[in-house]
Amino acid sequence: MTLFTALSGQPASISHAGPGHYQRLYQQLYGEAQGAQDAARDFLQAQLAQVEDAPNELPDEPEQLHAWVEQRCAEVAQAYAEYLEQRQQGRPRRYFHNKAHALYVLQRVAPTKQVDGAWLYGLLRYWQDPRFDGLLTTYLEELGDGEAAQNHVVIYRKLLNQHDADSDAGLEDPHYLQGALQMALGLCGEEFLPEVIGYNLGYEQLPLHLLITSYELSELGIDPYYFTLHVTIDNASSGHACKAAQSVLNLLPLGEGRADFYRRVAQGYRLNDLGPGTTAIIKDFNLHDELVALLERKRSYGQHMHSDYCRFEGKTVNQWLALPGQIGAFLQALEDKGWIRRNQDPAESRFWQLIEGAGAAMFGVFSGYEKQVLHDWIAGDWISDRRVPPARPGRGKSLPQDPHPPADPDTQALVDSLRGLPDEQQLQTLIAWMSARRHCTPAGLYATRRFIQLRARLR
Template structure:
C-alpha cells in the first residue's frame, strides 16, 4: 500500500476523487510529518501523470521565453486597460458581487496563500550556486526578506484576521490541491528540479485576475496590499516573471539532456492548471447557496440553544435546526413572518437586529465573514447611501526586529545555537527554520534575515 492510498482510503489511481484527500496530504506536508518527503515524491508523480498529455503554452525553445513573458505581460496590461475603461463607463464589478463574495474567495484560496513560495524552499541548499540566484531571490522576497510587514504569509493571515474571516469552515478539499503541490515541490528539489523551475515559471506570470482583484477589493473596503504587492514583484521587466524565465536558461543543460530538461519544465508549468484556480473560485460563488451552507454548518451548534416560545410555520427554532436540509425553508419562513425583509436595509430586519448591534441577543454567534454573508443576502439589491471609501494598499503591521528577539523562546534558542558555529554551518542550521510552516513565525523571520546576511558575506 502506498502512502497516498493510506491517506485516501482508495487506490492511488482514483485518489483525486476522494473527498478530503488533498487536505490530508497538505496537512501532512505542512506539519513536516516524518514521511513527508516520501509522500511528496509520490504525490508529485501522481499529479504529473494528470498533466502528462495536456497541451503546452510554452514556446518551442527556451530561448524564446523572455520574449514570451514580455508579450504575455503586455497582453495582460492591455486587457486591464480595457477593464478600467469599462468601469469608467459605468460597468459593474467583473468579479465580486459584494463584500461577502470577496471574502468567500479570500477564504478559499487561503490554503494556497498560506504556503506562498513553498515550491522554492528546497532550493535554499543551492545558495552558493549563482545559477539559482533568481529563484532564491524570489523565495526570499516571498518571505519578506525576514520582515513581518513584507512577509506574504503574514500579510495574508492579517488580511483574513482583520475581517474575522480566517476560519477553514467551507473550504473544500479541492482548495488544498495547489497548496499541497507547492509543499510537495518544496520537499523534492533533488528529484524534480526541472518541474520546480517550470512550476515557478507558470506561477510567477502576472495574471489579469490579480490586477482586477486588487481594484475591486479596494472598492469593497478590503485592503488589497497582498495583491498589489504581487502586481509589482511579478513584472516582466525585472520582477519574478523575468527571473523565472532567466532561471530556465541559467539551469538548462548544455549537453544532450537539454530537450528532456525543457520537456520536464513544461510538465511542471502545467501543474499550475490543476485544482480550482482563482477565477473558478470566483465563478463558483452563489450568495443564496452560501447563506444556506453557512447556516447548515452552524446548525448542529445552535439546534438546542433556542427557546420554544417563538414558532415559524408551526415549528420552533430548535425543530428547524434539528435535521439537515431544512435551512432553506426556515429562511423562507422567516421572510414570510417578516423577520427578514429582503432587498432592504438589513438593519430593518428583526433577524439582523438579533445578530448585530448593542444588546443583540445573538451577539458573537456569527463571525465577521458569516455576518457579511447574511448582511449582503438580506440587502440584495438595496444599496447603502453611504459610499465605502476605497482602501489604498497598506503596508501590513509594523513589527520591528527588536520585538521578535527578547520575547520568543524559539528565536532565543536559535540565536544561542548559532553562537559557536562557523558561518557555513549557521546557514545549514537556519534553512530548516525557513519552511512554509515556520518562516512566518518570529524565529523564521529571524532565520531569514540571518540567512541573507550570511549568504551575502560568503558570496
C-alpha cells in the same frame, strides 16, 4: 497561473484519490510529519501524470522565453485597460458582486496563499550557486526578507484576521491541491528541479485576475495590499516573471540533456493548471447557497440553544434546526413573518438586530465573514450600487506596540544553537526554519534575516 487559466479560469482535470485526500496531504506536508518526503514524491509523480498530455504553452525554444513573457504581459495589460474602460463606462464589477463574495474567495484560496513560495524552499541548499540567484531572490522576497510587514504569509493572515474570515469551514478538498503541490515541490526540489523551475515560471507570471482583484477589493473596502504587492514584484522587466524566465536559461544543460530538461520544465509549468483557479472559485459563488451552507454548518451547535417562545410556520427555532435540510425553508419562514426584509437596509430586519449591535441577543454567534454573508443576502439590491470608501493599500488595523515584547522561546533557542558554529553550518541550521510552516514565525523571520546576512558574507 498559466495563460490558459489566467484568461479563461478553467482548471484542468483533477485526480481525486478519496475524500479529504488533498487536505490530509496538505496537513502532513505542512506539519513536517514523518514520511512527508515520500508522500510528496508519490503525489508529484501522480500529478505530473495528470498533465503529461496537456497542451504545451511554452515557446519551442527556451531562448524565446523572455519575448514570450513580455508578450504575455502586454496581453494582460491590454485586457486590463479594456476592463478599466468598461468600468469607466458604468459597467459593474466583473468579479465580486458584494463584499461577502470577495471574502468567500479569499477564504478558499487561503490554503495556497498561506504557503506562498513554498515550491522554492528546497533550492535554499544551492545558496552558493549563482545560477540559482534569481530563484533564491524570489523565495526570500516571498518571505519578506525576514520582515513581518513584507512576509507574504503574514500579510495574508492579517488580511483574513481583519475581516474575521480566517476559518477553514466550508473549504472543499480541491482547495488544498495547489498548496499541497507547492509544498511537495519544495520538499523534493533536488529530484524534481526542472519541474520546480517550470512551476515557478508559470506561477510568477502576472495574471489578469490579480489586477482586477486588486481593483475590486479596494472598491469593497478590503485592503488589496497582498495583491498589489504581487502586481509589482511579478513584473516582466525586472521582477519575478523576468527572473523565472532567466532561471530556466541559467539552469538549462548545455549537453544532450537539454531537450529532456526543457520538456520537464514544461510539465512543471502545467502543474499550475491543476485544481480550481481563482476565477473558477469566483464563478462558484452563490450568495443564497453560501448562506444556507454556513447556517447548516452551525445548525448542530444551535439546535438546543433557543427558547420555545417564537414559532415560525408552527415550529420552534430548535425544531427548525433539529434536522438537516430545513435551513432554506426556515429563512423563507423568517422572511414571511417579517423578521427578514430583503432588499432593504439590514438594520431594519429584526433578525439582523439579534446579531449585530449593542446588546444584540446573538452577539458573537456569527463570525465577521458569516455576518457579511447574511448582511449582503438581506441587503440584496439595496446595496448593490453603493460604493465603499477605498481601502488604503498596506494599512490595516494596527495594534499598539509593546515596548517590551516577550522573548520568543523558539528564536532564543535558535540563536543559542547557532552560537559558536561556522558560518556554513549556521546556514544549514537556518534553512530548516525557512520552511512553509516556520518562516512566518518570529524564529523563522529571524532565520531569514540571518540567512541573508551570512549568504552575502560568504559570497
